[in-house]
Amino acid sequence: MSNDTEPAQVSSVAAESHAGACDAEMQLLEGAVRSLPYHVVKELLSVGVCARCVLRLFGIEEHIYCHSSFSQSMLGSILEEETSFKSEVEFQFCSVCLGVLQFSYCDDGEETVVKKESAKDMALSIAELVKQEGHQIDGFSLEVSVPPLILENESSLLSHMKKKYESEPWFQERLLSKCHSVKDVLKFAITKPLETLLGVKASASSFRIRLTYTHKRASKKVQNSVERNQECKRRKTGTENALHNVNDESVIADKDCSGYSTIETNSVTGIFSNGVQDQETSEHFESPIEKVSEPCHLVYVCCRTHIYLCGRYLKYSRNVSQTRWIIDEERMGEASVEEIIGSNILPICQGDNYKFHAAGREDIDVRMLGSGRPFLLEIQNARQVPSELIVKEMESKINGLENKSVGVKNLKVVGSQGWALMHEGEAEKQKQYCALVWISRPLEDEDMQTISLLNDMKILQRTPIRVLHRRSPLER
Ligand SMILES: [Zn+2]
Incomplete structure (x- = not known):
């Protein structure tokens, strides 16, 4: 950080910069300055307009400002020299x-x-x-x-x-x-x-x-x-x-x-x-x-800006919720899919925070098997965007966790199109249910035949018992 510069130092810096700028650049600058109406330049300088502002107000082309070798004092002195303007008032800014x-x-x-x-x-x-x-x-x-x-x-x-x-x-x-x-x-x-x-x-x-x-x-x-x-x-x-x-x-x-x-x-x-x-x-x-x-x-x-990782998760435990679930400061279940995935990926991306989004949800005591449920993990202010190789490592790290409650697959870094991918997954979802049925008499061949003839049944579901306290008992 440079502080107030002594006048002597300013001129030495200016001289150095003069030397630093190559001849072609200097000619370019002098040419640009010579094309200006001097009486107006003088007026601008006299009301405290800086050299770069003078040049830009006249629409001097952008490449002039790109030369980083043109220092502040050098631009100023060239303008003053060319227009033989002598600054009487000291304008700092x-x-x-x-x-x-x-x-x-x-x-x-x-x-x-x-x-x-x-x-x-x-x-x-x-x-x-x-x-x-x-x-x-x-x-x-x-x-x-x-x-x-x-x-x-x-x-x-x-x-x-x-x-x-x-x-x-x-x-x-x-x-x-x-x-x-x-x-x-x-x-x-x-x-x-x-x-x-x-x-x-x-x-x-x-x-x-x-x-x-x-x-x-x-x-x-x-x-x-x-x-x-x-x-x-x-x-x-x-x-x-x-x-x-x-x-x-x-x-x-x-x-x-x-x-x-x-x-x-x-x-x-x-x-x-x-x-x-x-x-x-x-x-x-x-x-x-x-x-x-x-x-x-x-x-x-x-x-x-946020980076996104998408994939599908599997949940093998009946004691892990999808998102962090806390009631009256008490945690429900032993962990959550959100935290297991997020806390393993966040440090690798060196981000500030993460947000977990999933296509739909399941209850804490329900497992998620088969092809898994699509999710999107949003990493905020990631210092590092993981390479394909690192993403594979993240996947194996989560899948190799000791308690095996959650798994991930098809993990990859995506742009904001990740949202679209996830919603697609939501719309296309097919559910497979496996049910164990008790009946009061022995099963006969006839029953088997009747059952196997059934096709495209419409299934009605009554309001699940676990939500009866907040929803009316209906066929849904
Ligand atoms: Zn200015």
């Missing part, structure tokens, strides 16, 4: 991206400001987390969530620029709508170094790396807009409107894997499309964006 594209952030927990010099350094801390958590991965998907304030800043700045420069020839050509979002530029910048560090490619993987940026100032400003917006709507329609979930801090703070969300983003878009944007912009026309003294707060987590 970009007034549009709030430091996100300067790789500066407030550390989770420690509340210290972290400043990474390059995308590579940023990627390095993320890769460390992945390694620390012990994930074995074959790919990763990167998710970034930024506070609404960033979109708000960008929108204000763009409308300001539109009003001021619309008539200039570069404007049409550069079409500010082509600008890349902060999220995308951050992804362009750190994906490549992350791929190198983790030794895998970014893909639509079940393994996710999620960066969640939030900013203190965000809540208040959006809240104001929302309130104004609500008032506005109420006046128009006379009804309460439904923007109630905007900027829900619990949503932002949620570290769980299951999809949270773009609620903030959506809500901001909603606000802007409702016309508050223009109002906002005209109020701050002279200085469309405010200086920020604090960067965003960053939380980064990695997790794997």
